[in-house]
Amino acid sequence: MITPLPMVPTIDAALAAHIVLALFAFGFVLPLGGSLGYCHPRGTKDKRWFYAHASLQLLGGLAGLGCWISTVVHVNNVGSPNFSNSHEILGMAVIVGVLLQLINGICRPHLPEGAGTEPSPQRKAWYGLHRVLAFFVLICGATNLLLGPGVLDSYLGGATYFQIAGLEYNRVVVSSM
Ligand code: HEM
Ligand code: HEM
Numbered sequence: 001m002i003t004p005l006p007m008v009p010t011i012d013a014a015l016a017a018h019i020v021l022a023l024f025a026f027g028f029v030l031p032l033g034g035s036l037g038y039c040h041p042r043g044t045k046d047k048r049w050f051y052a053h054a055s056l057q058l059l060g061g062l063a064g065l066g067c068w069i070s071t072v073v074h075v076n077n078v079g080s081p082n083f084s085n086s087h088e089i090l091g092m093a094v095i096v097g098v099l100l101q102l103i104n105g106i107c108r109p110h111l112p113e114g115a116g117t118e119p120s121p122q123r124k125a126w127y128g129l130h131r132v133l134a135f136f137v138l139i140c141g142a143t144n145l146l147l148g149p150g151v152l153d154s155y156l157g158g159a160t161y162f163q164i165a166g167l168e169y170n171r172v173v174v175s176s177m
Pocket of ligand 2: 030033034035037038050053054057058061098101102105106108127130131133134135137138
């Protein structure tokens with residue numbers, strides 16, 4: 001008698017992209033660019049740190065948006081419920097935070113003419129908001145990276161990664177023979 005293969009949800013390309021982009025954006029690029037923001041040399045005209053910070057954060061922000069778009073595609077493909085656990089709710093808040101931070105970064109008010117002047121009130125407000133959003137995005141992004149594997153386990157219904165690899169091998173390689 002042939003035992004039917006268990007129905008195990010697969011890790012489709014969209015979910016794989018979600019995981020890879022999440023690790024790249026929130027585990028690597030954004031913390032790297034953020035640390036440049038914290039450690040940059042003050043009181044010098046050298047702007048290299050700024051170009052590196054802005055480029056890294058734009059790249060990380062785009063990867064973060066890709067991470068969100070790919071999970072929306074995945075959830076639509078498999079029909080899982082939206083925002084059904086803390087990873088999904090916190091993840092959405094982090095993505096909104098990244099978007100606001102990118103808009104905030106680009107809209108930075110310029111310093112008044114003349115070196116050594118006090119920052120304007122608009123500039124102080126910008127800096128305060130940039131710091132708060134940066135803290136939220138970096139800390140909650142890292143927290144969500146830790147919550148992700150738990151959601152993946154329950155999505156896979158307790159199947160081991162070995163079983164999934166075997167089923168994927170059957171689906172892709174054996175069925176194409
Ligand atoms: C900071 C990084 C991450 C963010 C911002 C994020 C964001 C999200 C969001 C917003 C959703 C909900 C989609 C919806 O309901 O429409 C989601 C779902 C999901 N995420 Fe993440 N995620 C991140 C990292 C990860 C990691 C590292 C993993 C796995 C190792 C992961 C695995 C999943 C899974 C399995 C789902 C549910 C898919 C389903 O229910 O079908 N995520 N994520
Ligand atoms: C998700 C995106 C971003 C994150 C997480 C982020 C994070 C940070 C952090 C942690 C700091 C240091 C704050 C402190 O001193 O306590 C900082 C400073 C700064 N960021 Fe960003 N940033 C982002 C995007 C951007 C963008 C797109 C721009 C400009 C195009 C920008 C421009 C700046 C500038 C000019 C400072 C220095 C402010 C000062 O010391 O006066 N940031 N950022």
